[in-house]
Amino acid sequence: MQDILSIGGVLVTELKDKYQTPLYVMDESKIRANCNLMLTSFKHPNVSTEVIYASKAFLNLAMCQLIHQEGLSLDVVSGGELYTAVKALFPMDKVYMHGNNKSIDELYMALEYKVGRIVIDNPDEFKRLQTLVKEDYKPHLLLRINPGIEAHTHEYIKTTNHTSKFGMSIFSPETLDLIQAITSDSRFSFQGFHTHIGSQIFEENAFIETATEILKYCQMIQSKIGLMIHEINLGGGFGATYTSEDHPFDLNVFFPRLLDHIYQLSQSLNIKTPKVMIEPGRGVVAEAGYTLYTISGTKTTFGGKNYVFVDGSMADHIRTALYQAKYHAVIGNRLNSACVTQYTVTGKACESGDIIIKDIKLPNPLANDLLVVYSTGAYHYSMSSNYNRLLKPAVVFVKDGQSRLVVKRETYQDLLRNDLELGR
Numbered sequence: 418m419q420d421i422l423s424i425g426g427v428l429v430t431e432l433k434d435k436y437q438t439p440l441y442v443m444d445e446s447k448i449r450a451n452c453n454l455m456l457t458s459f460k461h462p463n464v465s466t467e468v469i470y471a472s473k474a475f476l477n478l479a480m481c482q483l484i485h486q487e488g489l490s491l492d493v494v495s496g497g498e499l500y501t502a503v504k505a506l507f508p509m510d511k512v513y514m515h516g517n518n519k520s521i522d523e524l525y526m527a528l529e530y531k532v533g534r535i536v537i538d539n540p541d542e543f544k545r546l547q548t549l550v551k552e553d554y555k556p557h558l559l560l561r562i563n564p565g566i567e568a569h570t571h572e573y574i575k576t577t578n579h580t581s582k583f584g585m586s587i588f589s590p591e592t593l594d595l596i597q598a599i600t601s602d603s604r605f606s607f608q609g610f611h612t613h614i615g616s617q618i619f620e621e622n623a624f625i626e627t628a629t630e631i632l633k634y635c636q637m638i639q640s641k642i643g644l645m646i647h648e649i650n651l652g653g654g655f656g657a658t659y660t661s662e663d664h665p666f667d668l669n670v671f672f673p674r675l676l677d678h679i680y681q682l683s684q685s686l687n688i689k690t691p692k693v694m695i696e697p698g699r700g701v702v703a704e705a706g707y708t709l710y711t712i713s714g715t716k717t718t719f720g721g722k723n724y725v726f727v728d729g730s731m732a733d734h735i736r737t738a739l740y741q742a743k744y745h746a747v748i749g750n751r752l753n754s755a756c757v758t759q760y761t762v763t764g765k766a767c768e769s770g771d772i773i774i775k776d777i778k779l780p781n782p783l784a785n786d787l788l789v790v791y792s793t794g795a796y797h798y799s800m801s802s803n804y805n806r807l808l809k810p811a812v813v814f815v816k817d818g819q820s821r822l823v824v825k826r827e828t829y830q831d832l833l834r835n836d837l838e839l840g841r
């Protein structure tokens with residue numbers, strides 16, 4: 418086996434020489450293949466469908482343009498994500514504006530740019546929107562509902578238990594009141610429901626049950642107030658592989674099954690089969706991403722714990738601290754060296770929780786070795802921070818043996834760009 422790892426046909430040692438570390442590397446062909454898989458498998462002869470990329474997973478101008486080229490729509494959740502889409506010339510009618518707490522400014526932006534759908538979270542937000550809407554554009558709305566499905570995933574990435582901050586419970590009478598308030602205001606066009614039950618889900622049944630509950634809710638709404646639901650958006654959450662413990666289900670098999678279930682159930686409930694959307698983020702980018710770090714050294718503590726120190730930190734890799742997420746990594750310049758010692762990989766941040774990988778067997782690292790962490794394409798660059806005034810890494814796309822910079826590494830000048838002197 419070759420001793421040096423290559424990603425998208427480019428040796429990691431070349432990437433390090435050209436762009437330095439820490440470095441986020443995205444395999445462009447993998448992202449495109451994942452987009453294609455979602456589009457081609459999320460299809461059914463009797464159900465109209467749409468695939469929306471959840472940009473919170475990983476977004477910048479180049480990524481936005483790639484998503485447009487691949488034919489997916491875009492989920493944005495903030496003014497910043499929407500602004501990125503605007504600057505990337507993403508078609509606004511394919512943008513879904515989400516968020517449980519959109520500010521007046523963000524709602525105003527959504528109206529100004531005439532986004533395709535605004536997803537309402539709660540009655541207060543709808544009232545805010547009512548004060549802003551003008552005559553030149555009739556917003557199409559979805560309502561985020563919460564079907565109370567328990568997805569078995571980390572507490573922080575579950576979104577539909579009864580205490581979740583997201584959306585309106587299908588069990589609450591307030592939800593029906595809100596639907597009636599929306600549909601009785603002729604300045605809006607109500608299209609249907611959105612939900613998102615959580616992230617990194619490996620149980621097909623959680624999605625099937627969600628679809629079932631939503632369709633039953635559609636039937637209840639139809640029989641109670643005579644309202645036909647045109648669209649249901651089932652959100653994202655499809656699991657990705659981080660380590661050998663993860664076993665995502667096959668979307669090629671599952672999506673047609675899910676859509677067929679929706680078709681059959683809507684027939685038997687005697688309601689119109691709605692258009693169905695999904696909103697994957699992680700499923701599109703997680704496994705396409707790698708983080709390259711330079712190893713500076715190791716340390717064995719008095720208590721016998723072995724650390725590997727790398728030139729990044731929780732500022733560019735927060736998911737281990739946040740969700741106890743697990744990762745696989747290799748020494749990318751010495752693939753053939755035997756993994757002999759158990760290490761904890763840590764970085765430069767002044768926190769004991771600054772852990773990149775808690776326990777991993779690696780070859781004994783040498784100074785300047787290159788640690789490559791796998792599956793860092795989702796919620797890494799997008800969750801990175803400047804804690805400890807650390808600089809955010811560059812992002813590089815690799816494909817067919819070529820690399821190109823899509824986000825520059827931050828500089829110390831960037832860190833100060835918004836700072837003002839105290840003066841006298």
Ligand SMILES: Cc1ncc(COP(=O)(O)O)c(C=O)c1O
Nearest residue numbers: 471613616653654696697698699
């Ligand atoms: C509303 C919504 N849609 C889609 C997603 C994407 O989820 P995932 O990246 O797990 O596919 C999220 C993630 O938090 C979300 O909140």
